Amino acid sequence: MKWNELSDNWCPVARTLSIVGDRWTLLILRDCFLGLSRFEQFIESSGMTRHILAERLKRLVEAGILERRQYSAGPKRYDYVLTEKGQELAPALMNLRDWGKKHMPVRRATNA
Amino acid sequence: MKWNELSDNWCPVARTLSIVGDRWTLLILRDCFLGLSRFEQFIESSGMTRHILAERLKRLVEAGILERRQYSAGPKRYDYVLTEKGQELAPALMNLRDWGKKHMPVRRATNA
DNA sequence: TGCCTTAGTTCCAAAATGAAACTGATGGAG
């Protein structure tokens, strides 16, 4: 079975992961919860490539988790903010954070 | 930056995802919480390939999330059970499940 | 007229995944 066929799985966990379970996706959402919203901010904060970021943002917008919003009319520029639906992923992120704090101590700090 | 370099990230969410954030991994854990423990059970339940399953199980054992346990002495066979550390991922899984139930309705049911 | 910013795109090599066949140890039916 392919990963992309998970969106209609009987299991709600699988369906959730079918959109937020790809590499980097949850880190974009983490950044959103930290107040970031712009393309370049996500790049710098997460360390992912622009290529992947663009693809993930598109999926998250299509899924109604982020909203693409024009924030500058001069040079037309867009950023991304959490929708209500996106906000509701907060508890899951919190739990992952708490688990990491408890069970995944940092060995060598990285700057990303 | 590469995904595998996340294990020493400053962010606990990133560190957590560095071991449970790969494709299929959280579905294995879901199965464990549902009471499954054997290789063939994971295969049938999740629909992932044996190849990937074997790799993920190895990582989860190394990370101390699952324990490899001999369950048959005749033909020596092993299965996998959650450790205490693994059990503590339950809340995160619950949240992902709840979010999926609320926001990801099933369109066409699949049998996997 | 250039140069800067910022959100993307494109290209290509490297890594991960997916499908299917294969292995190895053992049990049990005949």
Add this chain to the structure above:
DNA sequence: CTCCATCAGTTTCATTTTGGAACTAAGGCA
């Protein structure tokens, strides 16, 4: 004893995804 079944993995190879870096587009500003 012989052959088939079980079950946890491995191996192989084609396809897909990723990572890195360079490039594009649409203005702004000096």
